Amino acid sequence: MKENLSQKLFDLSNKVIVLTGSAGRLGSNFAHILGDAGANLILVDIDYKKNEKIEKIISKKFGIKTICSNADITKKAELEELCKLSVKKFGRIDGLVNNAFYSPRTNIKNSAMKFEEYQSDLWNDVVSVNLTGVFLCCQIFGKIMSKQKTQSSIVNISSIYGINGADQRIYGKSKLNSPPSYAATKGAIVNFTRYLAAYWNKKNIRVNTMTLGGVLDESYMDKKFIKNYSEKTIIGRMANSDEYNGALLFLLSNASSYMTGANLVLDGGWSAW
Template sequence: MKVTELFDLTNRVAIITGGGRGLGEQIAEVYAEMGCHLALCSRKKENCEEVAERLAKEYGIKANSYSLDVTSEPQVEEVVSRVLADFGKIDILVNNSGATWGAPVEDMPLEAWNKVMNVNVTGTFLMSKAVGRHMIEQNYGKIINIASAAGLTVRPPEVTNTIGYTTSKAAVIHFTKDLAIKWARHNIYVNAIAPGMFRTKMTAGTLEQKEDTVLETIPLNKIGDDQMLKGAAIYLATKASDFVTGTVLSVDGGSTL
């Protein structure tokens, strides 16, 4: 098999939560480039619509957008059913929707903690459950959970102060490993990517205030750009990773060393 075939996604179908901006948009773009059809989901459907229209036009693939709150099981079930009706199958699930909240532990509202845990952990569970039923039936699937380097390490409050976020991403990492062993018998691969500090809307405030401090924690001394996650995302979605499951791939400039 040629190397190019290992990374080919022609006529595969991927559902990407949070696919309308940031890391989700970057993943959607590299999948489209490799021939994958896209179902992009977000609470802000208009963001997904813009990305879907652009990628469909640029790469000649089919791309639809859907409004989705991943913390709502009825919405998750409805959107997954619609995607299956629109595309006929789902080969790849990228659980990318995420939330964060910055505050000292002693001041963090319970509402904020619950919001972060519900989006990052419960949302990942609900999407995996709904899509997983279909993947079990077709005896194939690739699930990629977007965790975080923050779920693998800890930092003093001068660097980050987001204990709900870090705890939720640690939970996503363990969920990934546990689900991988549960569904390996169904030929479903479950892996996670743990991005470090990338320039996104979510990290803009932190980088504006503390970029120099953050850079001190990254051995490669740089912040992730809009190209640096694509290689990991395409690897875990394709035949190239057909002997890989339950793995967490850190894309973090060495920050978790």
């Protein structure tokens, strides 16, 4: 039988991948595409009930091995315990997707807060998840990867608001303004990725960023905001929650074997004009 080179290129069979924020809208999509590609998954989300439901679905659907964890990524001890459990079960770690994040944007009271009045406690809460959490995950799971001889990959998730200033004009009366803490942490992720790629240059660890545009969510976005946002993209709409799956699969697989320290921007053309 003729070997299917394209399938082999994106194949993740028996790879062991840690996915944080696995119970979220993007995270659950990521869990499905990685499971479909054959990866064994360590699903990490503080919403254990929802995470466990996703775990049961994908393990049955794809026949993969999984670990379901509600470890808090801001707590080093909890991550170390999870790492120990993961290595004991699988023997190695082949990939890490730092997808978990916190943004107070969906909380109208916090979103409507002016920068001059933005609370330091709220700032610290966002930084602890979006930046410190990523640092700890990279440090703990990356330590295991650095001792392995096989190729591994880390994907850090950023946002267009990590590379562009938030356009205040599109929010109108929606009060969904993107907070300063979100911009600061997502911007930091881009250069933290470059640092790690350079630091682990001889350790068989590739580290890249996926910078994402806004995902449509009509549960809290009003029609005016969706229209304003869509008009700023070349494609003319917001992203669907499954449209980043292919890019993630690319970055974790051998398809991107010559790529590290890069920032893959998927924003519907937002930043192109």
